Amino acid sequence: MRAFRRHLVGLFACALLISSAAQAACLGDQSTTKVYTFDVVPQVTAAKIYTTWSPLLQRVGQEAGLCFELRVSPTIPEFEQKLLKGEPEFVFLNPYHAVLAHQKKKYQPLLADSEDLLTGILVVRADSPIKSLNELKGKNVSFPAPNAFAASLLIRAELAKKKIDINPVFVKTHSNVYRSVIGKDALAGGGVNNTLDNEAPEVRQQLRVLFETPAYTPHPVATHPSVPAAVRERFLKAMLKLTQDDDGRKLLDGINLHKPQAVTYAKHYKPLESLQLDKFLVLSGQ
Numbered sequence: 001m002r003a004f005r006r007h008l009v010g011l012f013a014c015a016l017l018i019s020s021a022a023q024a025a026c027l028g029d030q031s032t033t034k035v036y037t038f039d040v041v042p043q044v045t046a047a048k049i050y051t052t053w054s055p056l057l058q059r060v061g062q063e064a065g066l067c068f069e070l071r072v073s074p075t076i077p078e079f080e081q082k083l084l085k086g087e088p089e090f091v092f093l094n095p096y097h098a099v100l101a102h103q104k105k106k107y108q109p110l111l112a113d114s115e116d117l118l119t120g121i122l123v124v125r126a127d128s129p130i131k132s133l134n135e136l137k138g139k140n141v142s143f144p145a146p147n148a149f150a151a152s153l154l155i156r157a158e159l160a161k162k163k164i165d166i167n168p169v170f171v172k173t174h175s176n177v178y179r180s181v182i183g184k185d186a187l188a189g190g191g192v193n194n195t196l197d198n199e200a201p202e203v204r205q206q207l208r209v210l211f212e213t214p215a216y217t218p219h220p221v222a223t224h225p226s227v228p229a230a231v232r233e234r235f236l237k238a239m240l241k242l243t244q245d246d247d248g249r250k251l252l253d254g255i256n257l258h259k260p261q262a263v264t265y266a267k268h269y270k271p272l273e274s275l276q277l278d279k280f281l282v283l284s285g286q
Contacts, residue, residue, distance in 0.1 A: 026067035028062055029062050029066060032067050034067070035069050036069070037071055037089045038057060038091070039072070039082060040071075042073055042172075043144055043192075044195060049072050051254075054070060056254065057070055064231075064235050066234065076172070077145060080147060083097060086224060091224075094219050096153055098269045105224070109269055110263070111263060113260060118194070118217070119193045120151055123190075125184070125208070126206050130210060133211055136166050137165060139166060140167045141188045142171050142186035144176070144177055175199070177190060219256075220263055
């Protein structure tokens with residue numbers, strides 16, 4: 001546990017340094033007079049978000065003639081409050097956030113990865129004797145946040161369907177979920193396929209996937225209705241252009257958006273409305 005705390009303190013200090021640098025000037029074409037806010041759902045540490053998104057937005061902004069203020073909320077609930085008030089102009093968000101943002105503020109999805117679909121996973125320690133979901137009854141199960149789509153909502157809905165009552169513990173990020181399971185603070189934890197894949201080998205080797213949900217179109221970049229169609233198009237073209245060279249592909253890999261494609265709400269995210277996940281939502285400040 002002590003090592004886990006040191007890990008958090010180190011990452012927090014790193015995040016402060018990186019975020020200060022990122023906020024010193026907008027990312028992209030600094031000659032433009034308009035700066036667009038760009039919020040990223042904090043499913044991983046702030047340090048990792050600033051490290052991966054800042055260089056990508058710098059290049060995309062220069063290519064598209066746009067400039068961005070990258071913003072990372074301390075927690076997913078704080079991110080949700082800003083989103084559902086309509087504050088971000090550009091936003092990278094989970095699929096069910098995209099549903100809520102469209103319903104409440106008419107945000108429009110713009111692009112998402114076409115290569116890797118998103119699945120929710122429940123992990124246990126690699127040496128755990130747990131073999132079935134039923135063995136989790138009455139146990140601590142960690143999740144990043146109540147409204148994390150695949151890592152929390154889908155999994156909690158599945159457990160409820162099977163009448164498996166658990167003690168949910170919300171630990172803010174996917175990284176914290178995996179480490180809480182390794183540290184035995186929780187018997188199991190909810191995450192998603194791509195965040196587990198991005199963990200260090202020494203983390204992945206200590207975990208085993210107990211359960212995996214069906215797959216869905218992953219996190220999109222969406223825009224506030226105030227963002228002009230021409231700006232959306234310039235951003236989309238600049239993102240697609242990243243696939244044409246090695247440096248660009250590395251930037252996309254860093255944010256798990258390996259092969260971007262244009263998406264629409266009606267085709268890619270409206271179907272999620274039928275999952276009826278509303279009863280599992282926990283919204284504050286609304």
